[in-house]
Structures are given as structure tokens and as C-alpha cells.
Amino acid sequence: MGEVRVIEVHEDVFAQNNHAAADVRQMLADNGTFFINVMSAPGSGKTTLLTALISRLKDKVSIAEMDVDIESSLDAQRVADATGVRSLQIHNGGLCHIDADMTKRALAEFDLNGVDLLILENIGNLVCPAEFDTGAHKNVMLLSVPEGDDKPLKYPLMFTVSDIVLITKTDTMGFFNFDLDKAKERILKLNPNAVILPVSAKTGEGMEELESLILEAVQKNQ
Amino acid sequence: MELAKVIELKESILENNDQDAQVLRDELKEKKICLINLMSSPGSGKTTTLLALNEYFKGKIRWGVMEADIDSSVDAQTMLDAGVPSVQLHTGGMCHLDADMTRQGIRAMESHIAEKSDSEKSGLDLLFLENIGNLVCPAEFDTGAALNMTILSVPEGDDKPAKYPLMYEVADLLVVNKIDALAVFDFDKERMERDVLTRNPDMKIFYISALTGEGVEELASYLIEKTKEWNA
Numbered sequence: 339m340g341e342v343r344v345i346e347v348h349e350d351v352f353a354q355n356n357h358a359a360a361d362v363r364q365m366l367a368d369n370g371t372f373f374i375n376v377m378s379a380p381g382s383g384k385t386t387l388l389t390a391l392i393s394r395l396k397d398k399v400s401i402a403e404m405d406v407d408i409e410s411s412l413d414a415q416r417v418a419d420a421t422g423v424r425s426l427q428i429h430n431g432g433l434c435h436i437d438a439d440m441t442k443r444a445l446a447e448f449d450l451n452g453v454d455l456l457i458l459e460n461i462g463n464l465v466c467p468a469e470f471d472t473g474a475h476k477n478v479m480l481l482s483v484p485e486g487d488d489k490p491l492k493y494p495l496m497f498t499v500s501d502i503v504l505i506t507k508t509d510t511m512g513f514f515n516f517d518l519d520k521a522k523e524r525i526l527k528l529n530p531n532a533v534i535l536p537v538s539a540k541t542g543e544g545m546e547e548l549e550s551l552i553l554e555a556v557q558k559n560q
Numbered sequence: 561m562e563l564a565k566v567i568e569l570k571e572s573i574l575e576n577n578d579q580d581a582q583v584l585r586d587e588l589k590e591k592k593i594c595l596i597n598l599m600s601s602p603g604s605g606k607t608t609t610l611l612a613l614n615e616y617f618k619g620k621i622r623w624g625v626m627e628a629d630i631d632s633s634v635d636a637q638t639m640l641d642a643g644v645p646s647v648q649l650h651t652g653g654m655c656h657l658d659a660d661m662t663r664q665g666i667r668a669m670e671s672h673i674a675e676k677s678d679s680e681k682s683g684l685d686l687l688f689l690e691n692i693g694n695l696v697c698p699a700e701f702d703t704g705a706a707l708n709m710t711i712l713s714v715p716e717g718d719d720k721p722a723k724y725p726l727m728y729e730v731a732d733l734l735v736v737n738k739i740d741a742l743a744v745f746d747f748d749k750e751r752m753e754r755d756v757l758t759r760n761p762d763m764k765i766f767y768i769s770a771l772t773g774e775g776v777e778e779l780a781s782y783l784i785e786k787t788k789e790w791n792a
Contacts, residue, residue, distance in 0.1 A: 379602040380695050380724060381716025410722050432726065434655060434696035464602050465630065465655035465694050484715035485603025491632040492693065493602060495653065513744050
């Protein structure tokens with residue numbers, strides 16, 4: 339076995355984002371809105387999961403959804419069509435994440451009055467979105483079974499900043515070599531307070547638990 | 561039906577990376593090293609694909625891999641264990657590599673090769689840069705590579721070319737991986753190909769399963785041919 343050489347290649351791109359995040363939190367507090375930021379790699383199933391979750395929650399709380407994409411409007415339309423809730427498509431012109439200032443600008447055009455739960459579907463990316471506070475109360479991330487159980491090792495910040503980690507597409511567990519215990523252990527090592535929940539939007543596994551989790555948080559916020 | 565509202569947000573970052581990348585590409589051409597920049601989402605199977613290709617590269621070309629990651633050395637270790645010269649590049653949280661970072665990696669790779677025993681000290685015909693798992697940022701930065709290669713795995717869905725268009729515009733080669741999982745997922749090959757070819761009519765598309773080995777030999781032959789063309 340050879341020895342691995344590690345070369346550090348640094349560049350500082352961190353931007354100050356805290357002021358805008360505080361403004362977003364104030365807007366949310368004024369309206370009694372609970373805000374979750376949903377992040378994952380491309381194709382982990384954010385839109386599918388949110389569509390299923392919103393359908394379960396929409397008669398219990400008032401929901402609005404924001405979808406960020408580089409240029410297509412596929413997701414916001416999918417969510418709006420499937421659930422009937424108010425959905426806003428944000429185009430960020432090729433940027434790899436959404437920060438608090440962008441959230442603030444989007445919210446300025448979005449009446450939060452009467453909205454109990456605001457959901458942001460972030461850009462599919464495990465790197466950049468983790469670095470930017472959007473002003474959300476909770477960060478929720480998805481790790482899908484086909485991506486593999488080694489992702490916490492490779493994208494540690496995302497797992498560190500997420501309050502809830504959803505292991506999605508659990509219906510494909512038999513097909514892929516995914517060690518759930520190993521994944522949980524790696525996540526908890528980075529973030530001992532993470533709530534980890536295996537779910538499948540397809541079979542419904544874990545969806546009731548997720549629904550209760552979010553509902554409880556929304557009610558606590560009010 | 562409620563219509564989705566669209567708000568355009570934009571931010572720009574200026575770089576002099578394109579010029580730097582061209583200088584690097586010329587240097588590599590001179591040195592007869594074919595650099596391939598491999599990009600994809602996290603978990604599409606970049607490392608597994610490289611391992612599968614090794615079976616067909618062995619004895620035919622001299623090749624190596626620069627593994628870029630934010631943290632961890634698992635990928636470079638995997639390649640080394642398979643007997644492929646490899647170095648791990650850490651970006652310190654950065655979401656992509658640019659030409660200058662790539663150049664730092666190549667230097668490290670060259671000294672890694674130079675440290676080997678005399679019999680193995682034979683240089684490289686083909687060098688892979690396994691970029692950070694990310695469909696957005698790496699697409700924006702020319703690394704100086706001869707070829708850009710991207711992987712789309714079946715579980716990610718057929719809509720990725722529509723959602724991450726730049727990646728599919730800058731790539732020369734698209735490898736659709738995990739085709740052994742086609743039965744488990746709804747993946748419309750025709751739709752995917754249409755979305756890709758609309759943006760990039762010259763895209764070369766391969767279908768493989770790095771796990772079962774299906775389609776890998778054809779991909780390997782193509783890459784060997786491209787390496788020889790570049791180094792001629």
C-alpha cells in the first residue's frame with residue numbers, strides 16, 4: 339500500500355453574510371414564519387420529497403415554497419402543480435448557492451403574511467450552500483442511498499451545518515451497497531446533534547415521522 | 561394550475577483563469593500529457609469509473625490520477641491501492657479547481673512519479689483530474705485540460721442536463737453510469753439525450769456500469785485513442 343500525499347490548495351472566498359441573515363430572521367419573526375433550507379447533491383430527490391411532504395402538511399399549516407435553480411423552472415412548477423401551494427422560482431444566473439441577501443431580496447417580493455412554513459429548495463450542491471447562512475431556522479439535507487455512505491467524509495461541512503439529515507431513496511437499499519450504520523456513525527461524528535431519518539418518498543417510509551418533526555417545529559415557532 | 565414566479569438574481573466573479581488555462585494546456589501538449597478533467601455530482605461514481613478503466617489502461621498507457629476533495633484522502637488511497645499513481649488535492653473547502661490549482665496538482669503528481677523506483681519512473685501519457693463532486697462551479701473554470709468529461713448516474717435522474725446546463729455545454733464527453741440500475745429508476749434516455757444534444761451537438765455519449773463493467777471497454781478504447789491523438 340502506497341503512502342498518500344496531501345497537498346493543500348487554499349483560496350479564501352468566504353463572504354460576510356450575517357447582517358442579511360439577521361434581516362431575514364426579523365422578517366420571519368414579524369410574520370411568525372418558520373423557515374427551512376433544504377440542501378443536497380443534484381438528484382438526491384429534493385423536489386420529490388418536498389412534494390410528498392407538502393402534500394401531507396398543506397391542510398395543517400399554510401406553506402410557501404421557494405425553488406432555486408440555475409435557469410430552468412421545472413421544480414417550482416412541479417411543486418406548484420402537485421401540491422397547489424404558492425411556489426416561487428428563483429433563478430440565480432449560474433451561481434452555486436443562495437445566501438441570505440438573495441433570500442432577503444426574494445422575500446421582499448413574496449408576502450409572508452399568514453405563511454406558517456417557508457421552504458427553500460436550494461441549488462443541488464454539497465459544497466457552497468453549506469457555507470452560506472440563508473437565515474433559515476433549520477437546515478435540512480438529503481443524502482440519497484445511490485450516492486454512497488462515504489459522503490460525510492468528503493463533504494463534511496454540509497453534514498456539520500445540517501440539523502436534520504434525511505437518508506432518501508431507502509427503497510433502493512437492496513440494490514446499492516449502502517451501510518446505514520456506517521453513514522449514521524460518520525454523520526454523528528461530525529454533528530452529534532443531527533437528527534437522522536431514513537425516508538423514501540416512493541414507499542412512504544419515514545414520511546410520517548418527518549411530517550411530525552416539521553409540524554412540531556412549526557407549532558413551536560408560533 | 562398556479563404559475564411559478566421567476567425572479568432573476570445574479571452575481572459575477574471576474575477571473576483571468578481562461579488565459580492561465582490556455583498556457584497550461586500548451587505546456588501539457590509540449591510535455592505530451594493528456595489531461596482529462598472529470599466532473600460530476602457527488603456519488604455519481606467518478607472513482608469507481610476510474611478503477612474500472614484501469615483494467616483496460618493497464619499495460620497500454622501510462623496514467624495517473626489527481627484526486628481533488630475538500631477533505632479526506634479516501635479516493636487517492638483507493639487509486640494507489642489499485643496500483644495507479646495518484647495524489648490527493650485538498651481544496652480547503654473550495655468548490656472547484658481552476659487552472660492554477662490544477663498546475664499545483666500536476667507539480668505534485670510529477671514529483672510523486674519522480675520519487676518512484678527507476679523502473680516505474682516513466683512519466684505519464686494520461687492524467688485524470690477528479691474534480692470536486694459538484695455540477696455547478698467546476699463547469700465555470702477551465703483547468704487547462706485537453707478534454708472535459710462528465711458523469712451522469714442513472715439515480716440522479718434524466719433532468720440534470722436541463723438543470724445544470726453549463727456542465728453539459730463545456731463537457732466533450734458524457735458518461736452515463738450505473739446503467740445496471742435502469743430498471744430501478746425512471747430514467748428517460750431519449751429525453752436526456754435530447755436535452756444534452758440541444759446544448760452540445762458534439763457531445764460524445766457512453767453508457768456504462770462501472771460496477772458490472774458493461775460499456776467500460778469501449779470507453780477505455782476511446783480515451784486511449786484520444787490520448788494518442790493529443791500526444792502525437
